[in-house]
Amino acid sequence: MGFATGAVLFAVGIALTIALHEFGHYLIARLSGMRVRRFFIGFGPTLWSVQRGHTTYGIKALPFGGFCDIAGMTSLDELTPEEAPYAMVRKSALRRIATLLGGIAMNILIGVTVLYVVAVGAGLPDPKADVRAVVESTSCVPEQQYDAERFSDCTGTGPAATAGVLPGDIIAAVDGETTRSFGEVAALLRQRPAQVATLTVERDGRELLLDVPVESVTRLVPNEAGELVPTTVGAIGVRGTTPAVWREYSAVSAVPAAVEFSGFMLQQTAYGLAKFPLAIPGVVQSVFGGDRDAESPMSVVGATRIGGELAAGSHWSAFLLMLASLNFFLALFNVLPVPPLDGGHVAIVCYEVIRDRIRRLRGLAPLGPVHYGPIVPIIVGVSALLVVVGVVIIVADIVNPISVL
The missing domain is CATH 2.30.42.10 (PDZ domain)
Incomplete structure (x- = not known):
């Protein structure tokens, strides 16, 4: 298989990852009695859309994300009288948190499933193997x-x-x-x-x-x-020397193996996320001719390029492992307690619960959903920062890409 075909396949894998992440939010929202206005994959101009019930489904031109527009997700969201009973802010804290974590849970489920497929088909790397340069x-x-x-x-x-x-x-x-x-x-x-x-x-x-x-x-x-x-x-x-770094599994033994290896990959992903801010200066330098660290952050552009390399070399296990890694990264990144990430909204709901319990102990009535007005500047600032960092990494992936082969 050629590089271009492999890159397209990996891009499709990324698009499916994003779609399923948003579907995780969508599914829990619908099960929790919330109304979903729009379910879109991508950003920018709309390429295709269709109305089904109260929800508009569609695809946009830039496949770098997606969104699930739930009525009343924040206190700033304007609601029609018809939407009010189905608004997210009117639901219990447990249902709101479950909906916010739905996408994260879906990414973890995808990652574990992909690892199970790899374990059955080719085996999995042994994290405890001695891979030193002997x-x-x-x-x-x-x-x-x-x-x-x-x-x-x-x-x-x-x-x-x-x-x-x-x-x-x-x-x-x-x-x-x-x-x-x-x-x-x-x-x-x-x-x-x-x-x-x-x-x-x-x-x-x-x-x-x-x-x-x-x-x-x-x-x-x-x-x-x-x-x-x-x-x-x-x-x-x-x-x-060639260390025994891969272990083979049956369809049954692959289940605990996939779960265990998922834990290892999540741990490594968390370690990478902790180093993420420190790696950005190096990425900026690489744009202007500096050396690019092979472990520096990559965008979907860089990941797609490496996916193409792996497919061209028929390294399908590595191809799938990278797709699993992408899902674990998206899961842990979205857990971060910073708006507008899912974890940021979860943190706000948790604050509401703690605040209202304290008020009850004091004999006061609960205040209800947090007013998002004072939080808007934080959301705008973090969003702008993420866009800038994302653009820098994309440019680095174009002018000074990482290669795995």
Whole structure:
């Protein structure tokens, strides 16, 4: 499959993710007796719409989001006399919170389901596997790659062996940059042709620093279209061990495995979200020619591009894992207690509950829904900030994209 087709497939996956997130809100709202005015996927000009009952369903031109317009979602929402009995603000706090969390729950359900499919079809990565960069062997470095399997002849021990690298060594860092896997070691060395790299090597409980000359070699590397093109990269003549990082499951054992691995991915996603603000300056620098961290935030543009790369290389398990990761990210991002995110609205409802319980203890009547007037500047400010950050990341994904292959 080509890059373009894979990218389109991943874009469709993103659109379905957004649609199902909004459907989560829609479903709980309808079950809770609320009225949904509009259910749209995308933003901007309307491409298609249809009226069914009290709800208008449609698709808009920009597939970067969506919305489920529930009557009376906030106290500022104007209601018709007919809508008033079905307004969200008239419902119990429990129903309002359930509706607000419906999209988040749907994203988690999608993520777990996708992981179950991967577990049954190909297995899942083992989070406890030892993936450190353990050297299996050293060799000379072929200067030329002819196709996926054929290389030019070479002789000698190779730069790694000459510098003192031995089988069984663990390469813990390259030029002071920590490496957690052999893939990271290879990626850093590819960027250093005709240089000298300082390897931090762990051997028998000791840490050694070895200066290794990096040779310039020609390898076939996928371009943006997924085509293999000759590229000059660095190599030192080491081969890493192949850890057992994937485990296979039956249709039954895949259920707990998918749930357990979902917990692991949610934990990693939460860790990434915590680092998100610190990563933005690096993304801005990458727009103007700076190096792009492979773990920096990506937009739907960057995710779609990587989806295309994975599909072009027939890496379908990784393709689906990335789609699951996107759902977990959307779930945790929307949990953040900041309006206009779902978690922000949940926080306001929780405040109402606590406030009114305190008032009851004081013998006072409840005040009802919070007036959103004073909160509007916060919503506008956060929305503007999210738009600006989103645009910056999209630009970075265009001018300095991340590649996984």
